[in-house]
Amino acid sequence: MSAPTIFFLARSLHFGGAERQLVALARGLKQQGHAVSVVIFYGGGEFEAELTTAGIPLINLNKTGRWDVLPFLYRLVRVLINAQPTLLHSYLTVPNLLTILLKPLLPRTRIVWGVRASNMDLSRYDRLSRLSYRLECLASRYADAVIANSTAGKHYAIANGFRANTLTVIPNGIDSQRFRFNAQARQAQRANWGIADTELVIGIAARLDPMKGHGNFIAAARLLQNTPAQLRFVCIGDGAAAYAAALKQQANDLGDRLIWAGACADMVAAYSAIDIAVSASAFGEGFSNTIAEAMACERPCVVTDVGDSAWIIGDTGILVAAADAAQLAHGLQHLLGLSAAERDAQGKRARQRVEQEFAVAQLVARTTHTLGLS
Secondary structure, three states: OOOOEEEEEEOOOOOOHHHHHHHHHHHHHHHOOOEEEEEEOOOOOOOHHHHHHHOOOEEEOOOOOOOOOHHHHHHHHHHHHHHOOOEEEEEOHHHHHHHHHHHHHOOOOEEEEEEOOEOOOHHHOOHHHHHHHHHHHHHHHHOOEEEEOOHHHHHHHHHOOOOHHHEEEOOOOEOOOOOOOOHHHHHHHHHHHOOOOOOEEEEEEOOEOHHHOHHHHHHHHHHHOOOOOOEEEEEEEOEOHHHHHHHHHHOHHHHHHEEEEEOOOOHHHHHHHOOEEEEOOOOEOOOOHHHHHHHHOOOOEEEEOOOOHHHHHOOOOEEEOOOOHHHHHHHHHHHHOOOHHHHHHHHHHHHHHHHHHOEHHHHHHHHHHHOOOO
16 A cells, blocks of 8 residues: 655745644654645745755645636646645645535545634625635535644634534644744844844734734733833734734834834744733634744743633733733733743743643644544
């Protein structure tokens, strides 16, 4: 009997939590000796180099845009029919839906979906996004297995029509060898941002999107701006131009106390440069990579009670209600009131939790067991 071949399907490998997890899992399976390939709609993603370095074939379908439909589908069908993979693992809504359309052409291929979010407020998104999610819920019965990265995501999916008996929770895996505090990177990144060694920095790392709660973060920053300590705020990530402009206008009165850092290629440097990490998500969060990555870099966290964030931090951070700027500011004030040594000790406990609960090796082991690959 031939060894199983595993194909992953995703839109792209640009910066993102789902994309980082796909790459981590693909590399882990490759290291175990599995034959792994990754198929993407669009090329040019920042994570592609990691696959190349790991010797994992990357198949770029070169989709030219939303309206490149039939030629794109032809290229996708040709790749998968020629490969006839044992397992096709897709990530997120549109790739998930495409696997069901292709299922009749791949009778011996097991279809596995990856779902990543929970409690989405779809009214904040366009009509196509709402329609796509409804179709995903209806089509989910045809997937052979569905993997959610959070318990909150599992419950949300079941409430919207997914079958409980095909849905498994596998938490994200964090590469703690890569994500670890780096003092030199901290100095360089702070210099790049124009932040002095004596200043305390509160940072949020998230794409500029309504679900991520940047408005709440800005409101909390405003409540803290008269704090005696030298305090700066950093927003790491980018998003739609119109939404980004609206957020910057909202924060105009904070002046240079708030830095809009944009997307950052070196997230270890970014996490190391801040003193306290924030996840201000208002809805939609499943397993937040940025929380766990910041914890691995020994940053104490203040997080909103969305998705599995409370479970991720355990007793190493502070949990506050979503969309409550006063609570968020109070939680941050508590950490600011600690001594540097006390914050460092809390950060070290955060890292220990990541190493014990969310290692990449656990992600790979749980996946191979769930999918019968071990």
